[in-house]
Structures are given as structure tokens and as C-alpha cells.
Amino acid sequence: MDSKQNLLVIIGPTAVGKTRLSIDLAKRYNGEIISGDSMQIYRGMDIGTAKITEDEMEGIPHHLINIKEPNENFSVAEFQLLVRAKIGEIAERGKLPIIVGGTGLYIQSVIYDYQFSDVPGDESLRLQLEERVKEIGNEELFKELMEVDPGSAAQIHPNNVRRVIRALEIFKLTGKTMQEFQSKQQPDLLYNTALVGLTMERENLYERINLRVDLMLKAGLLAEVKGLYDQGLRDCQSIQAIGYKEIYEYLDGKVTFEEAVANLKQNSRRYAKRQLTWFRNKMEVQWFDMTDVNHFSKKITKISHCVEGKLQVKSNT
Structure with missing residues (x-):
């Protein structure tokens, strides 16, 4: 038996269905979820970052959400430190740590033995x-x-x-x-890691991304961004997030609202493409195609077998 700590990681592009899967697996394996998204750490940025709601959590503890103000910076090194500590805490409670997110470098920094201080800053x-x-x-x-x-x-x-x-x-x-x-650096995996990746046919994924943007706008994205804009927040890390920068351009009068929405959808699609490229080039991932969402239960069964085989855990459902 591997002496390393068990860790489940669920990755994939935006809008592919990571949240739904993560809740199901957390219930099955007595897990707690750590956000692997570099923007969900910010308070008051809920709609644009597709932050999970209290109802969607279904009682599953979530960590590293709403831990920073929008004007604060957040580095990969800080994320690495915080998440590794959380993994230890969750494991001590006898729970399975589950990292869920789409920010590749951040997740990579946690599960591999990377050192970020080799090159000092100037x-x-x-x-x-x-x-x-x-x-x-x-x-x-x-x-x-x-x-x-x-x-x-x-x-x-x-x-x-x-x-x-x-x-x-x-x-x-x-x-x-x-x-x-x-x-x-030739890094090694620090944990006994089951790395589950979700993918989807591009056309379907892009449709889901466009729909998600429409739903965000209906949910009040413009008002959320305007609230940050009216606070005078500029030139900070949080406002670089997709969904905020585009609306800022509209509020600045640089583009029409329709153009801002089109840019937001296009940038989201491009980001999803970059996410997939990163994961495929940087990590040893077990991929599962989620194109046919009508057969979600069958997908769950396959993914569960993968997790159980890798981590030697049993489902409690």
C-alpha cells in the first residue's frame, strides 16, 4: 500500500461539469472539496467566477473560496502552501481531500514537488x-x-x-x-493521486460556455462587476478575470454591451481551449468524455472505478 496521502483531483475546462461530479464523488468517498480555481478565492466575485452556491454544495465542506478581498494579490506559491495545509487537515479528519478546478499551474504546483523560489525576484x-x-x-x-x-x-x-x-x-x-x-526539476508526485480529467466535444463545450455566460448575465453579472467598478478597483489581479475585464471595457465606454458579451464568450471559449492544452501537456490525466450528459450515471460509474482502483478506497453509497 502506498504510504503517500490519498488525493483526488478533478480537472477540466470551464463549463464541462466539474462541480456536479465533485459533489457526487465527495458523497461517495466521504470527501471535502478544495477549490483549484485562482479566482474563486475573491469575495464578492461570485457570478463571474461561477462560484458554487450553498445549495449546490449539498452539505459538502468547501475550502479556499472567499478568502481574499478583490484588491489583494494571490500567488501560486501562496496557493501551494494553503492547499497542502488543507490536504493535511482534511486527511487528519479521516476525509478524502478533493481538489476541483481549472487553473492548471495552481493545481500542478500542489501535487508535484515544484520549487518556486529557484529564481529570486528583482x-x-x-x-x-x-x-x-x-x-x-x-x-x-x-x-x-x-x-x-x-x-x-x-x-x-x-x-x-x-x-x-x-x-x-x-x-x-x-x-x-x-x-x-x-x-x-524533474518533480515527483507528492500524493497518491487520482487525476480525473473531464472533456467534451468542442462544439458541445462551446455551446455550454455560451449558455453559461447568458445565465451569468441573467443572474446579475453586470451589477456584480459594476459594484467592483464603482469601488474604484483597477489594475488588480482579480479584475483580470474573464467576465470582469470585458464588462469593465463596456463600463469604460470602450465597447458596446453587445460587444462586451461577445468578447466574454469568445475569451471564455479560448480559455477552455488553453486549459485543455495545458492539462494534456503537463499532467498524467485519466480522461472521461462528458459530451453525453444524459448518461451521467454511467460516467460516474466509470470514474468511480478509476478512483477506487487508484486510491484503494470504497464507495459508501
Whole structure:
């Protein structure tokens, strides 16, 4: 028997059905859920991040949701520290820790023995890059990263300025890309991990994403974003999230509301594509196609067999 702590991880693109599956598996295996989403940590950003509601939780404890104010920063290293501590706490209670989310780098940082402090920061260089963003804008700085480190650029959203700057900082300080450092580390899995990935035919997934955006708007997304906008929140990590940046452009008068909604849907679809690419290239995932949602119970049975085989656990249902 593996002496490592059991851990179930459920990953996949936005709108693929991770939440529904996670609740079912948490009930089956006496689990508690840790959010693996880099934006659901922010309070007051519920609709745009598709945050699980109290009713949807069905009594299952959830962790790392609503732990930061929207004006606060949050790093991969901090996420790594918090989640590893939570895994230990949940296991001590005799429960199965379940990480659920779509932020690939964050989840990867937890389950593999990655070190994020190999390259020290350079404050003066970072300040220069921050000033450069103000001069040329997010897109132009992102283009600079694409030229010197296309691998990292493929995994970073152009509006995630903090990570763009960090990748450029590493390259400018060392002449090596972020991936070159990671590849040398040859990380091991820290936990006895069942890594379940959900996928879906692209056309179906894109339809679900478009529908989700429509439902978010009906649920009050515009009012939620306007609340942050009226607080004067700008140039902070939280507002870079898809669903917030696009509405900000509308509130700034840069685009019409219809254009903002179209941009939001397009950016969400592109993000889903990037998520799938990341997971397929970076992790050893057992994939399950969720295209036919009418046969959800059959999918659950297959996934349960995978989990039980990997973790040597028994269903209590």
C-alpha cells in the first residue's frame, strides 16, 4: 500500500461539469472539496467566477473560496502552501481531500514537488516592467513574452500581467525560460493521486460556455462587476478575470454591451481551449468524455472505478 496521502483531483475546462461530479464523488468517498480555481478565492466575485452556491454544495465542506478581498494579490506559491495545509487537515479528519478546478499551474504546483523560489525576484526590474505595461499596455508586453518564451506565453493569459512580468523577469535575469527551470526539476508526485480529467466535444463545450455566460448575465453579472467598478478597483489581479475585464471595457465606454458579451464568450471559449492544452501537456490525466450528459450515471460509474482502483478506497453509497 502506498504510504503517500490519498488525493483526488478533478480537472477540466470551464463549463464541462466539474462541480456536479465533485459533489457526487465527495458523497461517495466521504470527501471535502478544495477549490483549484485562482479566482474563486475573491469575495464578492461570485457570478463571474461561477462560484458554487450553498445549495449546490449539498452539505459538502468547501475550502479556499472567499478568502481574499478583490484588491489583494494571490500567488501560486501562496496557493501551494494553503492547499497542502488543507490536504493535511482534511486527511487528519479521516476525509478524502478533493481538489476541483481549472487553473492548471495552481493545481500542478500542489501535487508535484515544484520549487518556486529557484529564481529570486528583482524588484527594480519588476518595477521597470510594471512601468512598461503602463506605457505600452498588456497586449504589447505579452507579445514581448511570446518572442522570448513562447512556451510560458501559451500558458498565461495576456491580461494576467503579474505572471507575464514574472516570466519576463526570469528570462531577463537568467537568459532561460520558466519551462527550462521546471524541466530540470524533474518533480515527483507528492500524493497518491487520482487525476480525473473531464472533456467534451468542442462544439458541445462551446455551446455550454455560451449558455453559461447568458445565465451569468441573467443572474446579475453586470451589477456584480459594476459594484467592483464603482469601488474604484483597477489594475488588480482579480479584475483580470474573464467576465470582469470585458464588462469593465463596456463600463469604460470602450465597447458596446453587445460587444462586451461577445468578447466574454469568445475569451471564455479560448480559455477552455488553453486549459485543455495545458492539462494534456503537463499532467498524467485519466480522461472521461462528458459530451453525453444524459448518461451521467454511467460516467460516474466509470470514474468511480478509476478512483477506487487508484486510491484503494470504497464507495459508501
